[in-house]
Amino acid sequence: MTQRISHWMDGRKTPGTSGRTSPVYNPATGQRSADVELASAGEVDVAVAKAVVAAKDWRHASLSQRSGVLFAFRQLLHERTEQLAAIVTAEHGKVLSDAAGEIARGLENVEFAAAVPQLLKGGFSEQVSTGVDVYSIRQPLGVVAGITPFNFPVMVPLWMCAGAIACGNAFILKPSEKDPSASLFLAQMWKDAGLPDGVFTVVQGDKEAVGALLTHADVAAVSFVGSTPIARSIYETGTAQGKRVQALGGAKNHALVLADADVEMAADAVVSAAYGSAGERCMALSVAVAVGEVADRLVDALAARLPKLKVGDGTHPDTDIGPLITAEHRDKVAGYVGAGAEQGATLVVDGRLGDLPSGGFFLGTTLMDHVTPEMTVYTDEIFGPVLCVVRADSYEQGLALINDNPYANGTAIFTRDGGAARAFQFDVEVGMVGINVPVPVPVAYYSFGGWKASLFGDSHMYGAEGMNFYTRGKVVTSRWPDPATSAVDLGFPRTR
Numbered sequence: 001m002t003q004r005i006s007h008w009m010d011g012r013k014t015p016g017t018s019g020r021t022s023p024v025y026n027p028a029t030g031q032r033s034a035d036v037e038l039a040s041a042g043e044v045d046v047a048v049a050k051a052v053v054a055a056k057d058w059r060h061a062s063l064s065q066r067s068g069v070l071f072a073f074r075q076l077l078h079e080r081t082e083q084l085a086a087i088v089t090a091e092h093g094k095v096l097s098d099a100a101g102e103i104a105r106g107l108e109n110v111e112f113a114a115a116v117p118q119l120l121k122g123g124f125s126e127q128v129s130t131g132v133d134v135y136s137i138r139q140p141l142g143v144v145a146g147i148t149p150f151n152f153p154v155m156v157p158l159w160m161c162a163g164a165i166a167c168g169n170a171f172i173l174k175p176s177e178k179d180p181s182a183s184l185f186l187a188q189m190w191k192d193a194g195l196p197d198g199v200f201t202v203v204q205g206d207k208e209a210v211g212a213l214l215t216h217a218d219v220a221a222v223s224f225v226g227s228t229p230i231a232r233s234i235y236e237t238g239t240a241q242g243k244r245v246q247a248l249g250g251a252k253n254h255a256l257v258l259a260d261a262d263v264e265m266a267a268d269a270v271v272s273a274a275y276g277s278a279g280e281r282c283m284a285l286s287v288a289v290a291v292g293e294v295a296d297r298l299v300d301a302l303a304a305r306l307p308k309l310k311v312g313d314g315t316h317p318d319t320d321i322g323p324l325i326t327a328e329h330r331d332k333v334a335g336y337v338g339a340g341a342e343q344g345a346t347l348v349v350d351g352r353l354g355d356l357p358s359g360g361f362f363l364g365t366t367l368m369d370h371v372t373p374e375m376t377v378y379t380d381e382i383f384g385p386v387l388c389v390v391r392a393d394s395y396e397q398g399l400a401l402i403n404d405n406p407y408a409n410g411t412a413i414f415t416r417d418g419g420a421a422r423a424f425q426f427d428v429e430v431g432m433v434g435i436n437v438p439v440p441v442p443v444a445y446y447s448f449g450g451w452k453a454s455l456f457g458d459s460h461m462y463g464a465e466g467m468n469f470y471t472r473g474k475v476v477t478s479r480w481p482d483p484a485t486s487a488v489d490l491g492f493p494r495t496r
């Protein structure tokens, strides 16, 4: 019988009752490895009711108790990285070192959140009026939910749950149904770290579970990471229900390569950022904008690197690029390559050709030159191992191209000119910017988020903005009774 991947409630695996499941594959073999339960709205109700009870207790846990759980979790995550990376690779397909990399970046969020006693310090003002003090505190929201994409089954849940739990909330994770096993491994680790049962819940599911979480009266906030159409709809539905929502969407990240750039270094960086994780990263560089005469040299340098990249099973140590997540997605990406060629792009390297391993959802690396902004390979997020080169006459033209794009997650400039880099940082309308850094994912003590169609809501994820998102402020004005000054006063309170 095919293995069943269940929910996690009250500190244990909980079989589903909906009767609905979705197949989970090993993308490197193409074999179905398990079926994941898909929760009904009724099962979501049960999960939320349990989380409500857990949240009531957890908000009473002292800051040092919460911090202690995060320290313990951090240690376990460190010790169990290899096991967890193997789970990620088996369902996502990315190479083991890349899976370990996402775990390491998630771990940084746990370390940040472990400083919750410092992070939740409020303000205090003594003597705002005679004998009157004012202080601010931040309190948890209650039950919060996180809905996460397939491409980072560990890091993105940790972006959310580390801060949410540290702030005293109960957290319900709805992971991607394409690679759900990591969520249960995280749940077991929270339990082993001493987190009380019910504070971390996993509801497996699809849009039915998401809809139930979004409309549930007892879910106070929703964090979402995924594609733009779903992010927009999550934001609209959740906020219409009065919830706090942060919804991060898709991306089309540009590298701007100026004529003075070190072309070999830029090519190394762009190839790493375009094809790492088979291009299934929201911070992947999928467009290289080559300014002026650098274009031919850049295309040659990019093309020279591609034959050296080995496509294969992510568990093999010499593999650079694993398979795509599903056969449908592989075919969709290959379809974009065909469309690009038909629409007039030059296929410098065609990833559909050549020797690819059989069985899994593999696609080779594609490099397209002379791409123009009307082509679908440019307008759409492809989310695969495809790099488009657009040629621009000037820095200004390249900048305008980036600023005209509806997505605005990440970007990177490659140059030796500090003035140009400073101007780019100032003028570019994108949320995360790299200067000679190809994948500028902010460290855990900053916050992650794009602009425009890459983020719906006001709040970026993790870091200080994450702590604010998972708490609400309260301001207390206090005076201790002094019989000598007590009198009826119907005037509006003044401070002087």
Ligand code: NAD
Pocket (backbone or CB within 6 Å): 147, 148, 149, 150, 151, 152, 156, 174, 175, 176, 177, 205, 206, 207, 210, 211, 225, 226, 227, 228, 230, 231, 248, 249, 250, 251, 281, 282, 381, 383, 409, 450, 454
């Ligand atoms: P997706 O939007 O298909 O799914 C994301 C989540 O939403 C999953 O949990 C899924 O079950 C759920 N979902 C899917 N369809 C839904 C629907 N109709 N109604 C309600 N919920 C639904 O995204 P994906 O394919 O899993 O992930 C890839 C996408 O995520 C890419 O667009 C990528 O750019 C984006 N992404 C963005 C960031 C970021 O930080 N901005 C990070 C990682 C991934």
